[in-house]
Amino acid sequence: MKALDHSATALYDIPGPKTERRHKLYGLLSTLAVLALAGWILYLLFDTDQFTHTKWMPFEYKGIQELLLRGLGNTLKAFALAAVLSLVLGTVLAVGRLSDHRPVRWIATLFVEFFRAMPVLVMIFFIYVALKVEPLPALVTGLALYNGSVLAEVFRSGINSVERGQREAAYALGMRKTQVMAHVLVPQAVRAMLPAIISQLVVALKDTSLGYLITYEEFLHAGKLIASNLDYDLPFIPVVMVISPIYIGMCMLLSWFAQWVAKRQRRNPKTEAADVAPAEPGTLLPGVQ
Amino acid sequence: MNVLTDNFSTYWKGFLGTVELTVYASVLALVLGFVMASFRVAPVGSFRAFGTAWVTVLRNTPLTLLFFAVLLGLPRFGLVLPFTVFAVLALGCYTSAFICEALRSGINTVPRGQGEAARSLGMTFSQTLAHVILPQAFRSVIPPVGSTLIALAKNSAIAGAFSVTELLGTYKTLSELGYNIIWTFVWIALGYLVITLAISALFNILEKRWGVAR
Numbered sequence: 001m002k003a004l005d006h007s008a009t010a011l012y013d014i015p016g017p018k019t020e021r022r023h024k025l026y027g028l029l030s031t032l033a034v035l036a037l038a039g040w041i042l043y044l045l046f047d048t049d050q051f052t053h054t055k056w057m058p059f060e061y062k063g064i065q066e067l068l069l070r071g072l073g074n075t076l077k078a079f080a081l082a083a084v085l086s087l088v089l090g091t092v093l094a095v096g097r098l099s100d101h102r103p104v105r106w107i108a109t110l111f112v113e114f115f116r117a118m119p120v121l122v123m124i125f126f127i128y129v130a131l132k133v134e135p136l137p138a139l140v141t142g143l144a145l146y147n148g149s150v151l152a153e154v155f156r157s158g159i160n161s162v163e164r165g166q167r168e169a170a171y172a173l174g175m176r177k178t179q180v181m182a183h184v185l186v187p188q189a190v191r192a193m194l195p196a197i198i199s200q201l202v203v204a205l206k207d208t209s210l211g212y213l214i215t216y217e218e219f220l221h222a223g224k225l226i227a228s229n230l231d232y233d234l235p236f237i238p239v240v241m242v243i244s245p246i247y248i249g250m251c252m253l254l255s256w257f258a259q260w261v262a263k264r265q266r267r268n269p270k271t272e273a274a275d276v277a278p279a280e281p282g283t284l285l286p287g288v289q
Numbered sequence: 290m291n292v293l294t295d296n297f298s299t300y301w302k303g304f305l306g307t308v309e310l311t312v313y314a315s316v317l318a319l320v321l322g323f324v325m326a327s328f329r330v331a332p333v334g335s336f337r338a339f340g341t342a343w344v345t346v347l348r349n350t351p352l353t354l355l356f357f358a359v360l361l362g363l364p365r366f367g368l369v370l371p372f373t374v375f376a377v378l379a380l381g382c383y384t385s386a387f388i389c390e391a392l393r394s395g396i397n398t399v400p401r402g403q404g405e406a407a408r409s410l411g412m413t414f415s416q417t418l419a420h421v422i423l424p425q426a427f428r429s430v431i432p433p434v435g436s437t438l439i440a441l442a443k444n445s446a447i448a449g450a451f452s453v454t455e456l457l458g459t460y461k462t463l464s465e466l467g468y469n470i471i472w473t474f475v476w477i478a479l480g481y482l483v484i485t486l487a488i489s490a491l492f493n494i495l496e497k498r499w500g501v502a503r
Contacts, residue, residue, distance in 0.1 A: 011330055011332070011396075011404050011414060011417055011418060011422060012332045012404075012408070012414050012417070013408060015332060019332075023332060023333045023334075026333045026335075026336070027333050027334055027335040027336075030333070030335045030336060030339065031335050034335075034339065044366060044367065045366075047367070048365070048366055048367045050365075050366075117481075117482060117485055117486075118443070118478060118481065118482075119443035119444070119445075119446040119457070119481055120443070121446040121447055121449075121450060121457060122446055122457055122474070122477060122478060122481060125450075125457065125460065125474075126474045126478075129460065129464065129470060129474075130470040130471050130473075130474055202349070205351075206349070206350075206351040206352070207351070208351075209351035209352075209353035209354055210353055210447070212353055212357070213353065213447070213450040213451075220351075220353060220354060220357060223357075224357070224361075227361070234365065236361060236362050236365040237362055237365055237366060240357070240358045240362045243354070244350070244354060244358065247350070247351055247354050248346060248349050248350050251349035251350070251351070252345065252349045255348070255349055
């Protein structure tokens with residue numbers, strides 16, 4: 001074991017030679033167990049004829065490749081729209097929650113708490129079924145309402161986590177509230193909030209797949225179309241094997257980007273004034289994801 | 290307005306379906322999350338790698354895709370189980386990744402001296418974990434675990450769209466019967482609020498009992 005592992009945890013010491021051998025044995029046994037599991041799954045896949053040519057044939061056709069690409073494009077379109085709108089809504093709501101006027105604060109708080117407490121899918125279905133909106137605007141509105149409300153909390157806690165002295169000094173110089181916000185608090189808070197904002201965008205990207213449930217023609221929807229095709233012997237498993245890595249890969253890239261930004265921020269003296277945690281616990285109804 | 294009184298049994302069945310899904314999936318998520326968290330802090334490298342892979346993949350999987358793969362994919366695989374069981378599996382595995390991360394950050398909040406003291410008394414890794422670290426970690430993870438389980442309850446709505454009996458799924462039956470769709474959704478929304486508020490109240494009580502002031 002490296003010294004790094006040791007410093008990372010309070011749970012164990014640097015192992016001696018005997019323990020080292022024992023750990024290697026455990027490592028070997030667990031690796032074998034995982035390999036056996038993988039082998040069993042592979043056997044099941046072959047046993048149920050998942051690798052027959054017919055089932056993989058659809059991916060050779062240009063039309064089907066284009067269908068998948070169109071689906072991917074629609075997913076990214078919904079994501080881009082939802083991201084921009086939730087950032088805008090989040091800003092508006094955060095300004096409302098930080099307002100000096102009590103009614104404005106109340107309305108913003110009520111709005112944020114309600115939309116954080118509702119399942120996103122219920123909102124999307126409500127907009128789609130009850131208000132009879134087209135799938136794309138329904139999906140984007142639902143995502144923007146939910147993620148905007150969560151982001152509003154991130155923004156608020158970001159502004160509040162800037163050291164008090166910064167604000168006090170700015171007021172002491174005779175700045176007005178707007179000036180304090182725009183010139184002192186927001187620039188410091190935004191840098192510190194960036195990782196939390198990007199992590200929330202990962203949630204928005206993941207949730208674009210909810211569009212599948214209201215027949216928005218996104219990536220998963222394209223997959224479903226191919227999977228339920230009788231001509232190719234219902235290639236469900238091949239479709240899952242093709243679209244999952246792409247979906248998971250996109251989300252992972254964005255997550256890694258968030259982690260990379262966070263790591264850079266930790267070394268940046270400019271963000272030391274504020275330290276923003278993801279907007280999880282704290283209020284009446286926490287619950288992000 | 291009378292959509293609730295006329296169809297109380299439909300709503301009630303959906304409500305119970307959501308509660309059932311939430312409870313079973315929570316249990317699965319807590320157990321799996323605990324196992325994965327102990328993997329992630331284990332001294333054996335391959336355990337840590339497995340735990341990390343589990344968390345990274347599941348946290349970056351859209352839940353709808355997971356439901357799609359499990360509910361529609363697995364049966365083609367020759368595995369046929371009731372839809373509710375599949376839904377519990379998907380929800381539980383997905384949430385376990387978030388529970389694992391909450392537990393792990395809880396373990397990291399326990400001061401290192403605690404583990405060192407336990408080891409100096411001659412405790413093994415599992416004894417240190419079980420008797421010294423986890424009891425303290427549990428107390429500090431009550432709020433994040435609570436919010437994760439609230440998220441699980443909300444996510445269970447997706448199961449309804451995959452035709453598992455559950456609260457959101459009731460809208461379909463009722464709209465086919467010609468009831469006012471807006472009131473239907475108001476009652477569905479209230480049902481979810483009741484469930485999430487109940488979880489949040491439960492965890493507030495737990496936190497008052499066992500939580501640590503930080």
